[in-house]
Amino acid sequence: MRNTNCQNIQREIEEAGSADLLGLAAVSHIQGCPACETLAQQQTRLQELVSSLGTVAAPGDFDFRLRARLAAEKPGGARAWHLSEFSLGVGPVAVGGQMLLVIVSVIAFLSFRTPAVNPIASKQEAPKSASAEAKSVQAVVPPSGTVGSDQVATVTNGGSNGVETVSRPSDRGPRNRGTRNEVAAYQGGNRFATRDSSSTPAALLKHDDRLAETYPTASFPINASYQSLKVSVDDGRGASRTISLPTVSFGSERTISQNPAPLMASARGSW
Amino acid sequence: MDTLTTIDMNFSAALRQEVVADRTSDHALLEATRIGDEDAFAELVGRYRNPITNYIYRMTNDYDGAVDLAQETFVRVYRAAERYQTTYAFSTYIYRIATNLAISELRKRKRRKLVSLTGFFQSRDGGEPVEFNPPDLKPLPDRELVDTERRKAVQRAISTLPDKYRAPLILRDVEGKSYEDISRILETSEGTIKSRISRARGFLREKMTAYL
Numbered sequence: 093m094r095n096t097n098c099q100n101i102q103r104e105i106e107e108a109g110s111a112d113l114l115g116l117a118a119v120s121h122i123q124g125c126p127a128c129e130t131l132a133q134q135q136t137r138l139q140e141l142v143s144s145l146g147t148v149a150a151p152g153d154f155d156f157r158l159r160a161r162l163a164a165e166k167p168g169g170a171r172a173w174h175l176s177e178f179s180l181g182v183g184p185v186a187v188g189g190q191m192l193l194v195i196v197s198v199i200a201f202l203s204f205r206t207p208a209v210n211p212i213a214s215k216q217e218a219p220k221s222a223s224a225e226a227k228s229v230q231a232v233v234p235p236s237g238t239v240g241s242d243q244v245a246t247v248t249n250g251g252s253n254g255v256e257t258v259s260r261p262s263d264r265g266p267r268n269r270g271t272r273n274e275v276a277a278y279q280g281g282n283r284f285a286t287r288d289s290s291s292t293p294a295a296l297l298k299h300d301d302r303l304a305e306t307y308p309t310a311s312f313p314i315n316a317s318y319q320s321l322k323v324s325v326d327d328g329r330g331a332s333r334t335i336s337l338p339t340v341s342f343g344s345e346r347t348i349s350q351n352p353a354p355l356m357a358s359a360r361g362s363w
Numbered sequence: 364m365d366t367l368t369t370i371d372m373n374f375s376a377a378l379r380q381e382v383v384a385d386r387t388s389d390h391a392l393l394e395a396t397r398i399g400d401e402d403a404f405a406e407l408v409g410r411y412r413n414p415i416t417n418y419i420y421r422m423t424n425d426y427d428g429a430v431d432l433a434q435e436t437f438v439r440v441y442r443a444a445e446r447y448q449t450t451y452a453f454s455t456y457i458y459r460i461a462t463n464l465a466i467s468e469l470r471k472r473k474r475r476k477l478v479s480l481t482g483f484f485q486s487r488d489g490g491e492p493v494e495f496n497p498p499d500l501k502p503l504p505d506r507e508l509v510d511t512e513r514r515k516a517v518q519r520a521i522s523t524l525p526d527k528y529r530a531p532l533i534l535r536d537v538e539g540k541s542y543e544d545i546s547r548i549l550e551t552s553e554g555t556i557k558s559r560i561s562r563a564r565g566f567l568r569e570k571m572t573a574y575l
Contacts, residue, residue: 106561109536134575138568141517141575142536144510148420150412151430158408158434162441 097121098128105132109139389453397444408437411454414538415461421533422465424522432464439464451547458534458548466526513574520570528563531556536564 101121108114111122111132122129326332389410395403415436420429439460440447447456521529530549534540546553568575 103561106564107557109560109564134568135564137575138564138571139536141513141571142521142532142567145421145514145517145537147413148417148426148429150416150433154412154416154430154434155405155408158437161434161438165438165442 098125101125101128102131105135109135111136390449393440393444393447393453396441397447404441407440407453411457412437415457418458418533418538419461419465421518421521421537422462422529423468424518428468432468433461435464436461452544455544455547458538458540459550462530462548466530469526516574517567517571520567523570524563524566528559528566531559532563532567535560 098121101118104114104118105111105122105128108118111119114122114132122132321337322334323337324332324334389407392403392407396407412433416429416433419432419436420426423429423432436457440457447453521533524532531545534545534548535542540548542553542556546556549556551559
């Protein structure tokens with residue numbers, strides 16, 4: 093019985109951890125039991141030793157290292173614990189660099205790209221793409237007021253077919269030397285072409301009274317001619333094609349020429 | 364105009380005090396962290412970095428490793444902030460994470476099977492291996508050093524306890540947690556906790572006989 097009682101008291105002593113926390117029954121038993129008293133003293137002493145270990149503090153840079161650790165985990169989608177020194181993560185900088193690269197590539201592509209000319213396609217789409225054709229072929233209007241029906245403008249074509257400068261048979265005054273001096277460099281098979289443009293200002297177009305008498309109801313054309321603009325394009329292999337472009341009226345109306353078919357292609361060779 | 368300005372300032376000050384008062388609880392700080400308040404999380408870290416570091420150090424007996432695991436504890440708290448439920452106290456939550464990390468680290472060490480110096484000094488006649496125990500030729504230390512050495516001995520003794528006895532003993536005798544808190548942290552019944560603490564103290568008493 094005493095052993096059982098001692099076992100219970102010893103269990104209670106171990107659970108309490110200190111003699112100060114024992115119940116009255118255990119205290120009275122200890123006073124009469126040397127073994128249990130020794131155990132109680134040892135347990136109390138052990139409790140004091142364990143309690144005297146103290147508290148170990150975190151190092152001074154604990155917060156700094158924690159912030160760095162959280163910032164490093166940010167690209168994964170977790171919230172970032174941003175502070176002023178960690179406001180720019182690797183992710184945003186990388187995305188910005190990629191966007192910059194894309195923009196630079198687009199700009200480089202556009203700067204190197206030269207307009208392509210496809211006379212065959214223009215002919216096929218003649219009824220509805222006359223204005224587009226005019227844009228694709230960089231026809232240069234002479235600075236003078238009118239262009240005769242037998243005159244053609246200089247064309248530059250940076251396509252793979254190369255470019256031939258088609259000069260006008262007339263109007264080669266001194267004034268036109270600078271403006272008409274467009275040279276397209278043909279680089280065999282290369283679509284890139286260079287062009288030297290004159291630095292003289294564009295010609296000022298004036299209303300021609302003579303033309304107004306002929307076309308009293310027509311809108312003032314911006315190309316200074318009521319006749320079709322003919323453009324000749326050479327493919328560099330001896331074949332050339334002449335395209336007749338209609339005049340474009342200022343506004344939404346289109347001047348209907350009395351000439352048959354606004355776009356006439358006189359193919360002198362097969363392409 | 365001056366009157367309006369004064370009223371506005373007072374209102375702001377009162378509102379600020381209310382906000383500060385609401386943020387003193389751990390739950391409020393964690394809730395603020397959940398919505399992106401960095402200062403709230405910094406406050407939480409400031410409150411618990413020392414206790415958590417100390418607890419893990421007592422568990423692993425490795426200070427650098429304890430610091431690393433303490434940081435990992437806060438990282439996990441931050442990551443799981445949105446999933447945190449206010450059913451239990453925040454201290455229970457963070458101590459549970461720290462306990463799991465410490466026990467994982469202890470298991471890793473066991474798997475590594477570190478080589479002990481015991482056995483290197485086996486006698487030539489093939490007797491039982493003895494531990495490396497060089498003679499101490501230094502002069503007798505004073506009382507302060509004795510206490511320091513005693514504390515180190517206690518720490519070493521704790522580090523030799525099995526994992527399931529070590530955690531409740533440290534939480535009870537070092538961290539001062541109640542049996543109820545310990546049972547929640549370790550997700551074990553209070554009776555089991557008391558039993559394990561008793562066994563742990565018995566183990567310690569046997570190892571520390573020379574110092575008791």
